[in-house]
Amino acid sequence: MHQFSYKTQRYLILFGFLTIPVLLSLTFSYYPAVSLLYYSLTDWSGLGWDMNFIGLDNYKEIFTKPEVFGALKNNAYYFIGGLIQVVFSLYFAVILTGKLRGRNGFRVILFLPYVLHSVATVIMFKNVYHVEYGSLNTLLGAIGLESWQQSWLGDKHLVNFSLAFISMWKYMGLNMVIFIGALQSIPDDLYEAGSIDGASGWQKFRFITLPSIRKVLELMLILTLTGALEAFDIPYVMLLGANDTSTFVIKTVDTAFKYQNFGLASAMAVVLLMMVLLFIVIQRKFLFKGGE
Amino acid sequence: MGQSREGSSLFTIFKYVTLVLALFVVLFPLYSIVTGAFKTQVEYYQSGLALPANLLNFDNFQKVFDIGKLGLGFRNIAIILVIAVAGNIMFGTMVAYALGRFDFKLKKGIMGMYLVAQVIPMVTTQVATFSVIKYFSLYNTMGAPIILYLGADVLQIVIYLQFVNSIPRDLDESAMMEGASLFKIYRSIIFPLLGPATATLVILKTISIYNDFYTPYLYMPSQKLKVVSTAIYAFVGPNAAQLNVISAGILIIFIPTVAIFLSMQKFIFAGVTSGAVK
Numbered sequence: 284m285h286q287f288s289y290k291t292q293r294y295l296i297l298f299g300f301l302t303i304p305v306l307l308s309l310t311f312s313y314y315p316a317v318s319l320l321y322y323s324l325t326d327w328s329g330l331g332w333d334m335n336f337i338g339l340d341n342y343k344e345i346f347t348k349p350e351v352f353g354a355l356k357n358n359a360y361y362f363i364g365g366l367i368q369v370v371f372s373l374y375f376a377v378i379l380t381g382k383l384r385g386r387n388g389f390r391v392i393l394f395l396p397y398v399l400h401s402v403a404t405v406i407m408f409k410n411v412y413h414v415e416y417g418s419l420n421t422l423l424g425a426i427g428l429e430s431w432q433q434s435w436l437g438d439k440h441l442v443n444f445s446l447a448f449i450s451m452w453k454y455m456g457l458n459m460v461i462f463i464g465a466l467q468s469i470p471d472d473l474y475e476a477g478s479i480d481g482a483s484g485w486q487k488f489r490f491i492t493l494p495s496i497r498k499v500l501e502l503m504l505i506l507t508l509t510g511a512l513e514a515f516d517i518p519y520v521m522l523l524g525a526n527d528t529s530t531f532v533i534k535t536v537d538t539a540f541k542y543q544n545f546g547l548a549s550a551m552a553v554v555l556l557m558m559v560l561l562f563i564v565i566q567r568k569f570l571f572k573g574g575e
Numbered sequence: 576m577g578q579s580r581e582g583s584s585l586f587t588i589f590k591y592v593t594l595v596l597a598l599f600v601v602l603f604p605l606y607s608i609v610t611g612a613f614k615t616q617v618e619y620y621q622s623g624l625a626l627p628a629n630l631l632n633f634d635n636f637q638k639v640f641d642i643g644k645l646g647l648g649f650r651n652i653a654i655i656l657v658i659a660v661a662g663n664i665m666f667g668t669m670v671a672y673a674l675g676r677f678d679f680k681l682k683k684g685i686m687g688m689y690l691v692a693q694v695i696p697m698v699t700t701q702v703a704t705f706s707v708i709k710y711f712s713l714y715n716t717m718g719a720p721i722i723l724y725l726g727a728d729v730l731q732i733v734i735y736l737q738f739v740n741s742i743p744r745d746l747d748e749s750a751m752m753e754g755a756s757l758f759k760i761y762r763s764i765i766f767p768l769l770g771p772a773t774a775t776l777v778i779l780k781t782i783s784i785y786n787d788f789y790t791p792y793l794y795m796p797s798q799k800l801k802v803v804s805t806a807i808y809a810f811v812g813p814n815a816a817q818l819n820v821i822s823a824g825i826l827i828i829f830i831p832t833v834a835i836f837l838s839m840q841k842f843i844f845a846g847v848t849s850g851a852v853k
Contacts, residue, residue, distance in 0.1 A: 287756075289751065289757065292756060292757040292758070293677060293757065295757075296672075296673060296677070296757045296758065296761070297673050297677060297679055300669035300670065300672060300673040300761075301669075301670060301673050301685065303666065304666045304669070304670050304726060304727055305685060305688070307666070307722070307725060307726040308688060308689065308692055308726055310707060311704060311707065311722070311723060311726060312692040312695055312700070312726070313688075313692065314703075314707060315700040315701075315702075315703035315704040315707060316695050316700050316703070318703045318706070318707075319699075319700055319702065319703040322702070322703060329702075329705075371597075374593070375593075375594070375597065378590045378593075378594070383590065389594055389598070390844075391837070391840060392598055392601055392602065393597060393598070393601060394836075394843075394844075395601060395833070395836070396601055398782055398832045398833060398835070398836040398843075399829050399832065399833070400785065400786050400803065400804070400807075400825075400828045400829060400832060401786045401787075401788060401804075402786075402788045402804045402807050402808055403807050403824070403825040403828040403829060406807060406810060406811055406821060406825055407604055407605075407608050407822075407825050408604060409811065410607065410608065410611065410818050410821065410822060410825075411603075411604045411607060413818065416619065416620050416818060418603070418604070418606075418607035418611075418624060421623045421624055422603070422624060424623075425623065425624060452600070452601070452604075456601075457847065460844055460847050460848065461847060461848065463848070464844075464847070464848025467848075484583075484586070513698050513699070515698055515789070516788055516789070520788070520808060520811065521811075532698050532699065535699065535702070536701075539702045539705075540793075545702055548702050549702050549703065552699035552700060552702055552703075553699075555699045556695065556699050556700075559694070559699075560694065563694055
């Protein structure tokens with residue numbers, strides 16, 4: 284490369300360094316997103332390449348058949364669980380940012396679930412929730428709370444809560460560490476000034492901490508929402524979506540790969556994509572307002 | 576004054592009580608797995624939460640490797656990890672160098688492209704990605720997950736760009752005075768100085784690829800191509816193993832990422848935190 288002028292080298296570097304990454308992104312992010320739109324207007328089965336253009340029929344089916352959108356009801360459990368989890372993670376972030384003996388140890392253990400293998404985690408909870416031999420019911424029995432013992436995965440009213448709890452268990456520590464990062468970036472003199480003005484701990488939290496981490500908090504809420512919309516692993520690994528635990532993505536995957544209806548599945552994916560984008564646009568709008 | 580001190584010591588007690596509760600919630604499921612892994616089948620069903628009778632009972636671990644094809648799973652995921660993470664870091668640093676050091680027309684466009692791609696939920700577009708993978712004849716090969724993991728993501732670019740921007744341009748210029756090529760500047764100055772960021776990203780990427788279930792499950796159904804995620808998944812199907820054997824399998828699968836995490840917490844916390852600041 285030495286023989287080329289720096290101007291030529293610059294072109295070579297830009298071209299050589301960016302072509303493959305850009306092509307990868309176009310091929311595996313953008314092309315699928317665009318072809319999804321196209322497939323959603325066809326009756327493609329996913330086998331072979333025969334497909335007929337059928338206009339908006341797939342979308343009509345989604346919006347008229349209640350069972351497709353009905354799956355979103357199950358996503359709601361993950362959203363509620365996510366909200367509770369954000370509150371907990373903020374609480375633990377606040378107390379683990381302040382002075383506290385054993386602070387780092389607590390942080391490490393609370394973060395631990397996030398690094399655990401996701402499928403193995405779900406199967407672990409399958410053991411924990413086991414009706415007869417699960418450690419949860421065994422524990423309740425051992426401390427004299429037999430009446431609290433439940434069929435955690437069998438009871439239709441309980442199963443989605445049990446599944447959403449796994450998600451909370453796994454992601455609480457991650458959110459906590461993100462909050463800790465945000466909290467640490469708040470300058471100390473703000474709190475000192477607050478103390479001089481005689482602010483109580485709660486007042487400092489309400490008027491200094493919360494406004495300072497507003498952006499991260501908003502980001503977290505939007506991630507909770509989109510994460511809930513995309514919930515898939517936990518109910519799929521645990522029960523294959525049985526016992527009324529199917530989420531929207533499970534319905535989509537089943538439609539595509541089990542029922543060989545790629546056209547309809549693509550339309551469902553597009554609807555989900557639109558919902559996610561909508562929430563992100565709303566959040567960006569709010570963010571811009573907040574930034575002024 | 577005295578009252579507020581009393582209030583704050585009450586709050587301290589409250590803090591510790593909640594922390595201990597949280598630790599219990601986090602550790603209890605793990606406790607039942609760790610103890611269950613060393614119990615015999617009869618023992619598992621009868622001994623409840625007690626510690627295993629024989630802490631050196633490794634029968635379950637043996638069984639897991641025999642019936643669960645875990646060895647194969649570890650071998651396959653190791654191959655995928657090495658290639659995908661190495662390629663991913665190579666492309667990530669290259670993109671960051673190009674975007675961080677040069678001004679050109681498409682710069683903003685490429686940055687925006689990574690940002691928007693992040694917003695497209697991967698799970699939803701798989702239906703279409705599937706046809707791309709098939710088109711390249713990568714279905715049921717390790718090439719499928721490798722190529723899907725290879726691309727840089729926006730978090731990676733953001734972290735690298737922060738680092739590239741913090742490397743003084745004087746270094747580049749003095750190297751140029753000595754006649755170094757731009758490629759040499761990337762290789763001998765930029766790439767080594769990105770080391771700390773690379774360490775963080777290698778860890779985070781390794782954990783996320785190791786944990787990924789969806790990609791190998793969709794694109795590598797072949798028995799020979801089982802990775803850890805899909806191997807353990809077979810345990811819950813119709814041929815489900817006994818709970819004590821499953822516990823052993825789970826424990827083995829947990830160990831690698833826990834070991835990485837405990838030995839490199841600093842890098843992981845740094846990465847997670849800088850991800851949020853963007």
